[in-house]
Amino acid sequence: MRPKEHTHKYFLTAGECNAQRQMPITLIAQRVIEIATEHANILGVGYSDMIKFNSGWVLSRMSIEMTRYPGVNEEYSLTTWIEGFNRLYSERNMEIQDGNGETIGYARTIWVAIDMDTRRPSDLTGISWLAETINDRPCPIAKQSRLMPVKEDEATLSAQHRFKVSDIDFNRHVNSVRYMDAFLDQWDIEFFDNNDISRFEIQYIHETHFGDKAHIRTKYNENIAETEILVNETANCRAKIAFKSKN
């Protein structure tokens, strides 16, 4: 009745690939959010269930680690399960497999429920039965680390970005995936020809809105980028990205 795991199989089309003819990490993030939504719907804690309490899930943190990215015309699947649940948040993990059933990556996510009017966290005690669906399937990637501010004098990259209509989602704030685009767009196409993303860790701190002028500040050193999006000098979103050379 309440399956502890949920799997969705996909097929990667040419139109979905990036310039390196691989699955973009932003599409993996979309699939992560999609499969979390599907499993929540199946478990009875989806959008239509939560809105009865004027509440809705918001993604607070996400970490994705990939050892290999699917290529064009490849099948792949995501499997999701709940690792932890308390009255403040839900921890949900994903395993990504290729068409042969080989594991090629994992994701960890943390979801908070917020009140739709106050935009403040809701108490999850009312759905405490969800803890019964906790699954001990292993997720052998590191938990989210504490993402630190990037000091202005440490920044090695800097960019300005204005969020537009196409960046805005259902909750009238910037789409979770468009923050990732804004971070990754600091590098050029040749950089991604030579480097893969081995880990992408992101923390959503404050909502960003249509028309907000953001400052992106990055400290990049030895294949690790620590980066943040600031609006009016407040960090709305932080990320830590680990790259590895393709050769």
Add this chain to the structure above:
Amino acid sequence: MRPKEHTHKYFLTAGECNAQRQMPITLIAQRVIEIATEHANILGVGYSDMIKFNSGWVLSRMSIEMTRYPGVNEEYSLTTWIEGFNRLYSERNMEIQDGNGETIGYARTIWVAIDMDTRRPSDLTGISWLAETINDRPCPIAKQSRLMPVKEDEATLSAQHRFKVSDIDFNRHVNSVRYMDAFLDQWDIEFFDNNDISRFEIQYIHETHFGDKAHIRTKYNENIAETEILVNETANCRAKIAFKSKN
């Protein structure tokens, strides 16, 4: 063996909706491209078949007309078929239905095959048997019109745009859908709160590449926008967008 129609059912998640809590027309365009790809694969003229001849399909024109957009948690489906085929291009249509089987929109697309090295059109005579799969299912929306240049002194809107890594696709040019974003990002969020897109017509003329600085020039008058993306004063892409008031 070679089905004349192909249908794919989908479910619209909250994470996929725009600020108006509807399916974005850019996601409809993604689904249009996806279902065309799937049907081509089934018919034996997909990426892996065409690449044997060093050839690949490129979207040349697309028109989408919607009477209603799916909302959150709604099911919808696309059905595609080939309306016409000759040695230069293939005409492929789509019907979009809601979860109750009501038709809510149609799309028309024109696909050209190009040589992967020269980037010039390939002759499709080698797959002329594809004409046997032509289907006379009706598509009651207007065919693509001739999209005209926007003269500088007629422009009522104007914007600059630099294409970044996240805009670039498999063929190392700007993703078909990101041109649509660039066009639509000329308006603000309140405009889309008050207006729906009733028809979106786009013509891809020349490839745009990473780092290209584009000038977007628009003539907007009585709910019709004629708009183009110019790089070095050459129109790489044109669109005509018809809006209708939500009230």
